Amino acid sequence: xxxxxxxxxxxxxxxxxxxxxxxxxxxxxxxxxxxxxxxxxxxxxxxxxxxxxxxxxxxxxxxxxxxxxxxxxxxxxxxxxxxxxxxxxxxxxxxxxxxxxxxxxxxxxxxxxxxxxxxxxxxxxxxxxxxxxxxxxxxxxxxxxxxxxxxxxxxxxxxxxxxxxxxxxxxxxxxxxxxxxxxxxxxxxxxx
Amino acid sequence: xxxxxxxxxxxxxxxxxxxxxxxxxxxxxxxxxxxxxxxxxxxxxxxxxxxxxxxxxxxxxxxxxxxxxxxxxxxxxxxxxxxxxxxxxxxxxxxxxxxxxxxxxxxxxxxxxxxxxxxxxxxxxxxxxxxxxxxxxxxxxxxxxxxxxxxxxxxxxxxxxxxxxxxxxxxxxxxxxxxxxxxxxxxxxxxxxxxxxxxxxxxxxxxxxxxxxxx
Amino acid sequence: xxxxxxxxxxxxxxxxxxxxxxxxxxxxxxxxxxxxxxxxxxxxxxxxxxxxxxxxxxxxxxxxxxxxxxxxxxxxxxxxxxxxxxxxxxxxxxxxxxxxxxxxxxxxxxxxxxxxxxxxxxxxxxxxxxxxxxxxxxxxxxxxxxxxxxxxxxxxxxxxxxxxxxxxxxxxxxxxxxxxxxxxxxx
Numbered sequence: 087x088x089x090x091x092x093x094x095x096x097x098x099x100x101x102x103x104x105x106x107x108x109x110x111x112x113x114x115x116x117x118x119x120x121x122x123x124x125x126x127x128x129x130x131x132x133x134x135x136x137x138x139x140x141x142x143x144x145x146x147x148x149x150x151x152x153x154x155x156x157x158x159x160x161x162x163x164x165x166x167x168x169x170x171x172x173x174x175x176x177x178x179x180x181x182x183x184x185x186x187x188x189x190x191x192x193x194x195x196x197x198x199x200x201x202x203x204x205x206x207x208x209x210x211x212x213x214x215x216x217x218x219x220x221x222x223x224x225x226x227x228x229x230x231x232x233x234x235x236x237x238x239x240x241x242x243x244x245x246x247x248x249x250x251x252x253x254x255x256x257x258x259x260x261x262x263x264x265x266x267x268x269x270x271x272x273x274x275x276x277x278x
Numbered sequence: 279x280x281x282x283x284x285x286x287x288x289x290x291x292x293x294x295x296x297x298x299x300x301x302x303x304x305x306x307x308x309x310x311x312x313x314x315x316x317x318x319x320x321x322x323x324x325x326x327x328x329x330x331x332x333x334x335x336x337x338x339x340x341x342x343x344x345x346x347x348x349x350x351x352x353x354x355x356x357x358x359x360x361x362x363x364x365x366x367x368x369x370x371x372x373x374x375x376x377x378x379x380x381x382x383x384x385x386x387x388x389x390x391x392x393x394x395x396x397x398x399x400x401x402x403x404x405x406x407x408x409x410x411x412x413x414x415x416x417x418x419x420x421x422x423x424x425x426x427x428x429x430x431x432x433x434x435x436x437x438x439x440x441x442x443x444x445x446x447x448x449x450x451x452x453x454x455x456x457x458x459x460x461x462x463x464x465x466x467x468x469x470x471x472x473x474x475x476x477x478x479x480x481x482x483x484x485x486x487x488x489x490x491x492x493x
Numbered sequence: 494x495x496x497x498x499x500x501x502x503x504x505x506x507x508x509x510x511x512x513x514x515x516x517x518x519x520x521x522x523x524x525x526x527x528x529x530x531x532x533x534x535x536x537x538x539x540x541x542x543x544x545x546x547x548x549x550x551x552x553x554x555x556x557x558x559x560x561x562x563x564x565x566x567x568x569x570x571x572x573x574x575x576x577x578x579x580x581x582x583x584x585x586x587x588x589x590x591x592x593x594x595x596x597x598x599x600x601x602x603x604x605x606x607x608x609x610x611x612x613x614x615x616x617x618x619x620x621x622x623x624x625x626x627x628x629x630x631x632x633x634x635x636x637x638x639x640x641x642x643x644x645x646x647x648x649x650x651x652x653x654x655x656x657x658x659x660x661x662x663x664x665x666x667x668x669x670x671x672x673x674x675x676x677x678x679x680x
Binding site for chain 2: 104105106107108109110111114156157158159160163164167168196197198199201202203206249250251252255256257258259260262263264266267270
């Protein structure tokens with residue numbers, strides 16, 4: 087039960103983009119078309135789930151037993167960077183269509199703070215192994231939902247007459263503000 | 279474009295022409311997250327500038343030793359090291375501040391401004407120029423955070439740096455402190471910056487045209 | 494081949510230098526951080542037990558628990574720091590209790606990351622004041638939107654119900670652990 091709650095809360099209530107402000111750069115950069123938003127969301131969800139597994143193992147079996155907590159930031163970012171590289175090579179070998187769909191987004195993920203934020207939040211909240219996985223999966227799906235919602239709004243926006251100074255990033259941020267307000271309606275549904 | 283090669287321009291360009299937030303739209307996450315109050319904004323900007331200056335300087339010194347393929351990985355390790363240093367120093371010397379900013383300090387690692395300057399500038403320029411560039415970018419970051427956090431703090435609680443500015447009893451806009459307020463304020467700020475640039479460009483064009491007509 | 498060796502060597506050297514530097518920094522900072530924390534806890538002990546003159550740490554089942562005494566060295570009660578999950582993250586609080594653990598002298602929040610302007614009102618006086626002289630039997634209860642009617646009730650903050658509820662839950666959990674210890678005669 088707690089696992090489902092953690093999952094739902096990281097999808098809707100504590101949405102990574104709209105309430106933790108993590109992963110804003112891809113959120114603004116890759117949200118102009120639904121198809122690319124969908125691919126990016128998939129790539130991020132995939133990497134986030136694996137990251138939550140690997141960083142949890144690194145944290146609990148290497149850093150904490152040897153009292154190396156001060157290496158946390160350095161080792162997490164290295165793990166994430168090599169993980170992304172590895173995932174990229176793996177996808178390239180296994181499935182060409184998938185690689186064509188996700189390929190160009192994978193290198194961008196290394197500097198996506200949602201991934202690093204996820205690793206740190208899991209260690210900060212003292213989540214167990216399974217809780218961490220559900221949190222990562224939920225975070226990724228929440229990120230995808232926000233990204234796809236944004237992309238669908240922006241596709242419609244192409245037809246609207248936006249004042250010139252507000253075009254691009256400014257109007258995107260204001261829409262994100264409205265989305266954040268809407269997502270606040272979920273707050274209070276669950277208490278984790 | 280003569281001013282581009284001047285040393286002073288390496289510093290000044292970060293303030294407006296290439297302001298990391300308003301012009302390059304980098305480092306959004308900490309910008310939105312910490313600007314609920316002015317003091318948080320200042321502390322975050324100073325911590326980021328510290329990391330930016332030291333990592334840019336160091337990366338610029340060792341730039342010729344690093345093979346191209348492991349460039350990004352090495353930069354990230356250098357940056358992560360400085361970030362951890364900042365984190366520990368703040369926790370040891372300024373416990374109050376570190377409590378407020380706690381979760382965001384480790385995220386300086388993935389602040390695109392730092393990696394962006396390391397990759398885009400420090401890895402191609404000499405240490406002195408990189409230092410100036412980093413200082414300029416850090417100051418630009420500070421300015422943007424100051425503006426954003428002043429607006430948010432003023433409208434949400436009527437204070438700046440804790441001092442009462444608006445008369446007591448002015449309605450407080452709670453939304454400014456929430457994520458939604460952060461997004462909307464920053465969006466409007468971007469719009470204002472764009473408007474200013476557009477107006478200035480048009481004026482410059484008009485000056486050129488009148489010159490042309492007069493001759 | 495040469496580039497591969499160079500790659501490995503450079504990365505290794507950078508990582509080793511970084512690890513050495515960081516271990517130096519952390520061994521310098523860690524005692525200071527612990528000291529800050531201890532100092533802060535000590536100050537908070539006297540704030541939540543205003544009549545206390547001295548205190549003694551009690552080592553019991555991993556709790557951060559203190560017994561406090563008045564000027565005649567007579568036991569006044571206990572101080573407990575305890576933590577749990579709030580709306581956004583961890584809440585760590587400190588509570589002062591009388592000797593029989595049924596009345597709270599005062600509660601303070603030591604660490605929290607609740608929403609600024611909403612959830613973080615749990616650190617402000619109007620909310621904390623409600624806990625002074627609050628009964629803990631059978632346990633603390635919360636009411637929403639109306640004034641409390643019983644001596645063991647507090648009112649949750651408008652628009653921050655979850656954060657307020659979390660504080661009550663954390664308190665109840667910590668206090669029930671103390672009551673268990675008391676029953677077993679370990680306090």
